[in-house]
Amino acid sequence: MIFFFRRRFPKTLAKPSVPALPLIRTAMSSSDSNRVFQLKVDPMTGTSEWVVIDDRDAAADENEPTPPHSSSCCPELGLLATTSYLDMLNDSRRNRAFREAIDKSLQKPCRVIDIGAGTGLLSMMAARAMDLGKESVARSSNEGSVTAVESYLPMGKLMRRVLRQNGMESVVRVLNKRSDEIEIGVDVKSQADVLVSEILDSELLGEGLIPTLQHAHDKLLVENPLTIPWRATVYGQLVESRYLLKCHDLSGCEAEAQDGVRLVPSGMEGLIGVKAQQHPMHLNAIRNEIKLVSEPFKIFEFEFWKRPESNGKTSFNVKAIGSGQMHAVVSWWDLQLDKEGSIFYSTAPGWIASSDNSCVRNWCEHWRQCVWFIPGRGLSCHASDNIRFHAVHDATSISYFLEPDQPQIVVEKHNFPPQDSITLSPERIAIYGDSQWRACISKAIENAMRRRKPSLCVVADDSIFLALLVAHFSEATTILAVFPGLRKRGINYLRAVAGTNVLSINRMEVLKKRTAQLTLLDTHHKLIDLFVAEPFYCGHEGMLPWQNLRFWKERTAIDSLLSEKALILPAKGLLKICAMSLPDLWNSRHSLGSIEGFDHSAVNSTLGACDEANAYGPCLPFFVWQSGEHKELSEAVVVMEFDFSKCISPCNGKVDVKFTKSGICHGLVLWIDWVMDAEDSIVVSSGPRQRFWKQGVRLLPNPVAAEVHKSAGSSHLSVEASFDPSSGELLVTHVIT
Known part of the structure; x- marks a missing residue:
């Protein structure tokens, strides 16, 4: 078996809202279809595994219904539901601009190539503008043609479904390759006259625009081609x-x-x-x-x-x-x-x-x-x-x-x-510099030290602030930092700042093992008196709030190494929920119908769109305060409590979210308030009023009218939530009452 690693661009590997993960394509025997393995990271353990994305395609499932969103039964669905493809397809201003440019520019048959084709929207626009028709016919080299290039296999499969739905499968040719893998005379008959493409990110260049254009001009396009966009x-x-x-x-x-x-x-x-x-x-x-x-x-x-x-x-x-x-x-x-x-x-x-x-x-x-x-x-x-x-x-x-x-x-x-x-x-820089946040964390550590001077403290996450803070408050405490994301950089950093902070580096050590592998030998035959986290994991800032419960799983893994009266900070986690009006965010992820005349309803479930058929769509991480227009329609209520003094276990909760303001409810916003001490007196919130944390947003299939009546009482949502510690997934359901 031969493995080929795929580079990050063109666009389809850069579109996900979470960091793009490596893909491996395998060359199988002729009796097998090509497969792609994608690296999937478990946020609760930090470990990774390869999931198989099979290249079963078009004809095999042409008559099958679109599967519901489920990352467990079909890995690529979970991957696509967390990308920004849906948001892009709901950008009507973008879609209209491309359609107008394509209609204006392609008024006679020509050879078109669409690089990073996504769902094939631009390819279908080009085919329609040249009036290629919906029937497969033999064409000469002088007649029009459209080739859609899409390297990301899950999106390529979805594109074929959209093309079939619009009767364009025989008109638009799909190549599941990177554009720099295409060979003239092998994959396509001749160079293209027109490049239609959208491989742009917020910076413009980050999705590989320049190398893609360089190769296209060198190999795939005629001299002086027409391009859409032009500049x-x-x-x-x-x-x-x-x-x-x-x-x-x-x-x-x-x-x-x-x-x-x-x-x-x-x-x-x-x-x-x-x-x-x-x-x-x-x-x-x-x-x-x-x-x-x-x-x-x-x-x-x-x-x-x-x-x-x-x-x-x-x-x-x-x-x-x-x-x-x-x-x-x-x-x-x-x-x-x-x-x-x-x-x-x-x-x-x-x-x-x-x-x-x-x-x-x-x-x-x-x-x-x-x-x-x-x-x-x-x-x-x-x-x-x-x-x-x-x-x-x-x-x-x-x-x-x-x-x-x-x-x-x-x-x-x-x-x-x-x-x-x-x-x-x-x-994260802003959090570390925030005097109010630092005061809360410092007070919690100081109170813990006052109750009991620990001989051994484990910092379970990547918090360099906690490591220095514990050392600052106790000269007798040995500190073992897990630093799962920082690793060697963490100990090098501690060495660099220890002297200026008047701390002994000899009392601080960065563990080289995963927490689950620790023994008394690693703790120098001491039991752990203090187990702390913010929690914060370097490189995981885009995760959902409850995926930071990884530290709870770490605490469970070393339960046998904890002393009888060990202190765990934070002591508890309160999963809170608030009903909110989020019109801009909802509009960016609502179900798709016709986009500039092309039916895209086939992609709704796979991309996690808000509609009745996808009633339990994904929770996605957002900075709510940056999500356009937003308004709180209810008080923040606790739906679930996590007790970190105990080992991790499945959790369930149910609560009525009563509307306190009239408006249109588009979704539920969830976050965790971290109770830092056993007395419940110090709480660090990561809610929507806090700018430096992302919240989890569960958009409703359809917006709901929030009504507040003094005499008849307020309408409300009955919300249930369940947390699965094995996967870190939180299932949220609601009933309107």
Whole structure:
């Protein structure tokens, strides 16, 4: 058996809202169909396994009903339901712009290739524009043809279903390959005249746009082809924002904390930070917290109709429009879809006038604006100052560098090797710098230490703050950190900051084993007195709230190593639920019918759409405060309680969620409040009013009218939830009463 690893792009491996996982294609005997193995990570253990995605296709299940959403019975369904494909297909402005450009540009038969075809929507638009018909006929090389290229096998299977439903299966040819695997004369007869494609992410380049276009122009397209889109332009603007500053300046924010712990001691600012990249965000959500320091300016222009270069750079002056502090560069792109320049799509924030003359822009998750953080506290400027702006791009990303008019004060910093520095998400940086959050965690640890001085503490997650905090409060405690995501970087970090924090590194150790494999030999023949977590797992920030219960499973695995009166922090977890109005989020994931004249109802169950046939669709992680219009319609109520003093076990709960405000209820928002102490006095909430945590959102099949009557009482939802510790899945059902 021969294994071939597949690269991340083109687009179909980058569309998932969770990190893309590796795929392996196997070459089987001729009697077997091709199969793809996809790596699936168990969030409750951190372990991974390969799941089989079988290439059973079209003819075999043509008459079978669309299966319900179930990741257990059919792995690819669970994978597709967590992607942003549904959100993209519900973007009516995007769909209309592509349809208008295709109808305008393809008025005679030609050879079209669609790279990263998804459900085949653009391929069907091209076939219809050329009037290829719905019957399979022999065509000469001068007649029109459409080839849809889709490398992601689950999506390729779904595309064939959509093509059959629209009578286009014999008109659009599907190739389940990467575009750079296609050979002229083998996979297709000749080079294409037209490239129709949408392989764009929020940054523009992250889904492999440049290498895909390079190969297409080198191998797959005729000279001077027509492309849809025709070009893309990246714009930027300098802004001041206290919120954005919190998301990257841990050193400055930490200075306000009173706990005595310094995660980034003076001179070590480069030890922890956000990755130097563009970070997608919904900037309209913080419009009132953004001060514009410059006018918008053009950064790069990418022509799709000619072969792009892998690298590029530009420099120019940007004039400040007022005094302030430049904390970030925000960027977006405008897409020109037709050659003449009459059809556009823009991802610009709401304060920018729409380039497509549309006053209303539908909220969408698949494309956001991007933020590039200016290091440190930012750069100060005054009105009419010239800021020298530098931008460079490689094959997949864009980077920025600024030079102010006046020289800034330079702070000498240590240069840490990459293996020692820790990169975190902007939200995690903000949490670590939040003085209120730090005060709650510090108080919980201090209270625990006051009750009993532990001789051995285990930090179960990736919390470097907890490791330093326990050492700060007790000089006699030995600390064993699991650091499942940080590993060696974790101990290197502790060594770097121990001296400045006046701590002995000899009392701190990072375990090299998984928790379930620990023995008394690993704990130096001591029982564990204190078992702590925030909980936080590096690289899992996009997980659902209850998937952080991994630490409970870790606690269960070492139950025999816990002392009789061992303290577990947090002590409890309260699964809370709130009914909310979420019109923008619901509209982005509602069931699909006709999209620009093509029936897409076949994809609803597989993509986890909101409809009656998919009554128990997936819970998905979102920053609710960034999910467009939102409004709480009920109080937050506890539906389930997790007792961490006991071993992990299945949990069930039932509660009535009574509406306290009138409106339209689109879904249930779930999160966990972490009770940090046994006295229930210190609670850290991860609810929708907290900006730095994602919540779980269970959208309703159909919106429900929330009615509040003083005399007759309020309508409500009866909600049941059950938690399966073996998989980390939470099943939520509701009944309207």
